[in-house]
Amino acid sequence: MPPPLSRRVASVDDPVIVRMRELLAANPAAASLGQGAVWWAPPESALAAAAAAASTPEASRYSDDLGLPGLRAALLARASAEGGLDAASYRAVVTAGANQAVAALALATLDAGDVGLSFRPAYFNATMAVQLAGGVAETGPCTAGWAPDLDWLEERLADADKSRPKFVYVVNPGNPTGVTLPPPVVSRLVSLTAGRCWLILDGTYADFADSENAAARPLALPSAPHVIHVGSFSKAYGAAGWRVGYVLYPAARGADPLGRALLKIQDTVPIHACVASQRLAAACLAEGRRWVRRRVAGLAPSRAAARAALAPLGPRAVAGGDAIYLWAALPPDCADDAAVAAWLAAAHGVCVVPGAACGAPGHVRVAFGAPPPGPAFDEAAARLRRGCEELAEQGWGVVARWLEGRRGRRV
Numbered sequence: 001m002p003p004p005l006s007r008r009v010a011s012v013d014d015p016v017i018v019r020m021r022e023l024l025a026a027n028p029a030a031a032s033l034g035q036g037a038v039w040w041a042p043p044e045s046a047l048a049a050a051a052a053a054a055s056t057p058e059a060s061r062y063s064d065d066l067g068l069p070g071l072r073a074a075l076l077a078r079a080s081a082e083g084g085l086d087a088a089s090y091r092a093v094v095t096a097g098a099n100q101a102v103a104a105l106a107l108a109t110l111d112a113g114d115v116g117l118s119f120r121p122a123y124f125n126a127t128m129a130v131q132l133a134g135g136v137a138e139t140g141p142c143t144a145g146w147a148p149d150l151d152w153l154e155e156r157l158a159d160a161d162k163s164r165p166k167f168v169y170v171v172n173p174g175n176p177t178g179v180t181l182p183p184p185v186v187s188r189l190v191s192l193t194a195g196r197c198w199l200i201l202d203g204t205y206a207d208f209a210d211s212e213n214a215a216a217r218p219l220a221l222p223s224a225p226h227v228i229h230v231g232s233f234s235k236a237y238g239a240a241g242w243r244v245g246y247v248l249y250p251a252a253r254g255a256d257p258l259g260r261a262l263l264k265i266q267d268t269v270p271i272h273a274c275v276a277s278q279r280l281a282a283a284c285l286a287e288g289r290r291w292v293r294r295r296v297a298g299l300a301p302s303r304a305a306a307r308a309a310l311a312p313l314g315p316r317a318v319a320g321g322d323a324i325y326l327w328a329a330l331p332p333d334c335a336d337d338a339a340v341a342a343w344l345a346a347a348h349g350v351c352v353v354p355g356a357a358c359g360a361p362g363h364v365r366v367a368f369g370a371p372p373p374g375p376a377f378d379e380a381a382a383r384l385r386r387g388c389e390e391l392a393e394q395g396w397g398v399v400a401r402w403l404e405g406r407r408g409r410r411v
Contacts, residue, residue, distance in 0.1 A: 053275060
């Protein structure tokens with residue numbers, strides 16, 4: 001027998017997107033409305049910058065662990081100009097994607113058994129990051145509108161009988177919900193966590209906020225000694241494969257303990273993000289927000305088609321529409337949403353993410369960022385609608401019969 005593996009890693013949730021890929025492999029004709037991706041590629045100017053950088057000696061050498069100085073400065077400048085961040089009191093770290101940023105923050109802030117808190121439905125990779133760091137991934141409830149229940153959070157932070165969370169993590173706009181938080185909710189989050197724990201605000205989908213309004217203003221980026229911001233180039237700039245994300249953290253005077261912790265983690269794990277990828281990211285920033293907003297506005301037909309596909313579930317069943325997600329409640333007897341997702345893939349040729357992966361059984365997440373608006377997306381939406389119509393009419397029974405038939409074929 002081989003030697004045993006880590007019990008800590010064995011306890012980490014399985015990646016739901018890998019399960020989605022397995023469903024697609026088992027149903028090769030199925031269309032994916034599961035993975036959170038957009039249909040577009042980075043700007044031509046950014047691809048050209050990456051190609052030019054790849055042929056230079058710089059791209060093949062070790063670079064600054066924390067990221068290219070010019071890119072870090074540009075990130076802070078944009079956060080100040082567009083989000084009102086107090087850039088003078090913040091520093092930037094470039095990471096290999098936003099997931100690596102969240103994992104680095106979990107490693108930097110959690111000891112074994114410490115609590116990292118998010119809200120149900122929670123972003124699954126953030127939960128996994130807490131587990132990988134040896135922490136306890138706790139989730140609190142959301143309100144009926146899928147905003148964090150801040151009354152609950154206030155009581156939780158004041159509860160002397162429980163270990164206080166080391167951080168509270170919130171994605172805004174939400175993944176998986178596609179809901180943008182009102183500014184008063186964000187302000188109260190900042191206030192409640194001040195002096196108690198870190199607040200990590202993940203703005204990966206910030207450019208998709210109020211996505212039905214092409215002229216929408218950027219989300220404000222609150223500045224405080226305990227507020228950390230995370231972002232990514234994967235979504236808004238279509239650069240998922242280039243793996244560039246970032247952390248904007250409040251810089252302590254003198255020793256800067258959080259900065260030193262992130263430096264150790266960077267040097268241990270990626271050392272630094274790919275140099276050519278960082279050059280691409282810098283060129284993306286140079287294109288400006290207008291380039292992104294045009295593409296976000298172009299998702300309106302896909303959003304409408306996905307919303308129409310989910311309509312048979314009922315007018316109150318569907319939420320969200322920002323980020324690139326819709327969040328839908330299944331019929332009450334369909335708590336086994338993993339089975340529903342498998343049935344949708346096999347019987348109707350469309351993949352979605354089950355809500356149980358986010359700690360909220362009985363729901364599904366539908367992504368509308370890809371395929372591109374047009375025939376391919378419309379066909380995927382039509383398949384989803386047919387499945388939702390069957391669920392609305394027959395409930396769990398149609399899935400149960402499919403499961404029974406599948407078991408029969410295995411005999």
